[in-house]
Amino acid sequence: xxxxxxxxxxxxxxxxxxxxxxxxxxxxxxxxxxxxxxxxxxxxxxxxxxxxxxxxxxxxxxxxxxxxxxxxxxxxxxxxxxxxxxxxxxxxxxxxxxxxxxxxxxxxxxx
Amino acid sequence: xxxxxxxxxxxxxxxxxxxxxxxxxxxxxxxxxxxxxxxxxxxxxxxxxxxxxxxxxxxxxxxxxxxxxxxxxxxxxxxxxxxxxxxxxxxxxxxxxxxxxxxxxxxxxxxxxxxx
Numbered sequence: 576x577x578x579x580x581x582x583x584x585x586x587x588x589x590x591x592x593x594x595x596x597x598x599x600x601x602x603x604x605x606x607x608x609x610x611x612x613x614x615x616x617x618x619x620x621x622x623x624x625x626x627x628x629x630x631x632x633x634x635x636x637x638x639x640x641x642x643x644x645x646x647x648x649x650x651x652x653x654x655x656x657x658x659x660x661x662x663x664x665x666x667x668x669x670x671x672x673x674x675x676x677x678x679x680x681x682x683x684x685x686x
Numbered sequence: 687x688x689x690x691x692x693x694x695x696x697x698x699x700x701x702x703x704x705x706x707x708x709x710x711x712x713x714x715x716x717x718x719x720x721x722x723x724x725x726x727x728x729x730x731x732x733x734x735x736x737x738x739x740x741x742x743x744x745x746x747x748x749x750x751x752x753x754x755x756x757x758x759x760x761x762x763x764x765x766x767x768x769x770x771x772x773x774x775x776x777x778x779x780x781x782x783x784x785x786x787x788x789x790x791x792x793x794x795x796x797x798x799x800x801x802x
Contacts, residue, residue: 608790618779671717671783673732677729
């Protein structure tokens with residue numbers, strides 16, 4: 576089946592630093608989504624991307640839909656302690672099909 | 687944003703009993719809902735796709751007779767774990783698809799199932 580390669584698997588950063596993570600795929604997706612999951616909670620949608628080349632921001636978060644439709648990245652600027660959690664990328668082929676998830680990036684922020 | 691609730695948030699049951707987990711979309715209609723299972727420090731694993739008014743579609747390796755799914759209305763899907771065993775202990779998460787929001791999927795807060 577389809578798989579997404581998400582990297583890095585984990586990262587430890589100082590508060591205030593910028594963070595970058597990305598996902599790549601061997602196949603094309605028509606929608607890319609980025610989620611954050613806190614321990615014991617369900618994933619929360621951060622950013623949705625619908626067009627190849629699209630660059631979208633949500634506060635300190637910026638994500639881009641790769642021009643080939645096979646990759647996406649998420650940047651977090653000026654990290655703060657509450658950014659700690661697991662970030663998942665997810666790809667969607669079409670409307671009501673299941674999401675394909677990356678394996679997640681575990682972010683730790685050191686104050 | 688769209689709100690999806692799950693009930694219960696955590697449940698402990700004895701081996702051999704059945705447990706029902708509810709997933710509700712609170713402020714939108716969801717013709718499609720998905721059920722996932724998540725093991726510690728791992729990503730979400732899709733179990734089944736639930737469509738309102740029709741039978742669920744199960745992923746390979748997921749026993750349909752063990753994990754019963756009912757999507758009786760546009761805002762409610764239920765997952766029943768029948769004859770639960772300790773290996774069924776896991777974090778179960780549902781998501782609901784919002785057509786009104788360009789097919790974005792919104793997740794419930796999850797249900798922690800522990801089978802003793």
